[in-house]
Amino acid sequence: MNPHPIRLHVISASVRPTSAARPLARWAADRAREGGRFEVTPVDLAEIALPFLDEPAYASTGVYTHPHTRAWSALADSADAFLFVLPMYNGGFTAPFKNAIDFLHREWQGKPAGLLSYSAGGSGGAPAALMLRPVLEAVGMVPAEASAAVPGITELVTADGFRAPEGLADRLAAVLEEVTTLARRPVSA
Numbered sequence: 751m752n753p754h755p756i757r758l759h760v761i762s763a764s765v766r767p768t769s770a771a772r773p774l775a776r777w778a779a780d781r782a783r784e785g786g787r788f789e790v791t792p793v794d795l796a797e798i799a800l801p802f803l804d805e806p807a808y809a810s811t812g813v814y815t816h817p818h819t820r821a822w823s824a825l826a827d828s829a830d831a832f833l834f835v836l837p838m839y840n841g842g843f844t845a846p847f848k849n850a851i852d853f854l855h856r857e858w859q860g861k862p863a864g865l866l867s868y869s870a871g872g873s874g875g876a877p878a879a880l881m882l883r884p885v886l887e888a889v890g891m892v893p894a895e896a897s898a899a900v901p902g903i904t905e906l907v908t909a910d911g912f913r914a915p916e917g918l919a920d921r922l923a924a925v926l927e928e929v930t931t932l933a934r935r936p937v938s939a
């Protein structure tokens with residue numbers, strides 16, 4: 751019997767109107783759909799359009815007063831795992847992404863997270879992914895050790911979408927394999 755598909759939210763973690771995350775995330779979502787292990791939901795942080803954290807109570811209380819927080823909570827709740835598609839800005843991850851993480855707490859607990867970073871330069875945003883790991887752990891997510899990075903993003907995004915460099919599909923497959931293992935691990939009571 752096949753196990754249930756893992757509900758994977760592929761999150762574009764940039765809100766810039768011309769963000770390269772969208773074509774890259776679409777490509778990554780298509781790769782994740784191959785093989786039928788995942789039920790994929792694309793999520794664009796620009797469409798979620800969260801303000802800066804404006805809840806009076808800590809997220810850890812689970813007391814949410816604003817409709818935008820409740821909607822974001824319901825969306826994150828409905829995921830078993832995440833694939834974050836994140837750019838590097840000035841050596842780190844983006845402020846809107848951190849803000850979106852800070853809005854919630856219980857919704858992240860114990861959930862695996864894969865990281866697919868990108869940048870214009872040669873690092874492919876790997877330093878941003880490295881900075882993100884302790885943040886994800888602090889809110890209770892379980893980042894996969896394997897990650898994938900896309901350097902030179904501006905040359906790879908065209909009017910036709912994202913042109914994947916050689917080897918990237920294999921690196922993303924390794925990330926998704928680990929996310930699968932983490933999502934299916936036995937959870938102690």
Ligand SMILES: Cc1cc2nc3c(=O)[nH]c(=O)nc-3n(C[C@H](O)[C@H](O)[C@H](O)COP(=O)(O)O)c2cc1C
Binds near residue numbers: 771839868872873
């Ligand atoms: C505010 C800002 C800071 C950036 N800093 C870096 C950087 O430190 N290193 C780098 O290689 N590219 C940097 N870039 C280029 C981005 O990696 C590239 O434009 C990427 O497409 C940005 O993601 P986005 O399209 O989702 O906004 C920066 C871009 C912006 C807008």
